[in-house]
Amino acid sequence: MHNARPLPQYLVSRYNGWRATTFTDNRAWYARLADEGQRPRAMIISCCDSRVHVSSIFGADSGEFFIHRNIANLVPPYTPDGQQHGTSAAVEYAVQALKVTHLIVMGHTKCGGVAGCHAMCSGHAPELEDESSFVGRWMDILKPGYARISDLPEAEQIPALEREAVMVSLENLMGFPFVREAVESGRMSLHGLIHDIGDGTLFQYDGPAGQFVRV
Template sequence: MNEAGPLPQYLVQRYHGWRATAFLENRVWYRRLAEDGQHPRAMVIACCDSRVHVTSIFGADTGEFFIHRNIANLVPPYAPDGQQHGTSAAVEYAVNTLKVAHLVVLGHTNCGGVQGCHAMCSGHAPALEEKTSFVGRWMDILRPGYERVAGLPPERQIRALEHQAVLVSLENLLTFPFVKNAVASGDLSLHGVLHDIAEGTLQQYDNQVDGFVPVV
């Protein structure tokens, strides 16, 4: 594999800094994690966006969250078709093997994936319509959400679609039989959250009002 080279120096320096401080100060804890395995209380499905720092938002320690990230924090519908499904595999492992108690879908504002979906579905991104576009085919998952917001005033559609990225994922999670069964038995709870990057705030879906409310 001649194309793969050494790490950039800034990453090397940060690694040495981490190992000399955070790792050494918590060496017993890291050794315990290595020997005992992971026992996360929650799974978080978040966007790949570098501005969404999942562990910082919730003040999580190493070993506390099982985190899966993809473009626009989407979960596809249950589809055991023999194809490769990274997100579905992560959900299956978290629920069936790790027995997480909580599954959180974490969306965010100013999401490029959501904006791309909006552009594609409204006919302004023909490149994403191509069958060869991995991003476009992934964002097809969110098309039902776009259809729900398409009738809103244009200035409200993107924010509404960011919420839909969370809701569509929650709906699709319940198409997985093992997720639905775990929720029905009370062993698993589902949560939908939207993070405002600029304000540092969280909104969560409240089924009592069928909408998002501030986390207080």
């Protein structure tokens, strides 16, 4: 593969710094992770956005979280059709093989994917409507959420759609038989979060109250 190139020097320098400090100080822990395998208690599905740093937000060490990132932290509907489904495969592995006890969907403010979905659904992003758009077809998952917020005042629609990205994902997760069984048996719990990237606030969805409340 002649197109691949060595890492840029700034990443090499950062790696060397990590290995000389964090890794060296915790060498026994990393050896244990390698020998004994991972046993994360939680899976977190978050956005690819570079401003969302899940491990840092929760002060997590290596081996604590099974993390899956995609555009707008979406979970597609359960569709066992023989095609390739990266997010669904990650969920299956976390629930069935790793036996996580918490499955968390974490959205965030100022999400570009959500804004793109809003633009597409409101007719302002024809490039995303094209069948060749991977982003557009992925954002189709959020169309039911857009239908629920489309009558709100325009200024409220995108923040509401960011919350819907979490809600649609939670609803779709319950369509996976193995997720539903784990939740209904009490072996695993679902959680929905919204992280405000500007002020660091975290909101969690309160099922009985039917709303997001500040943590």
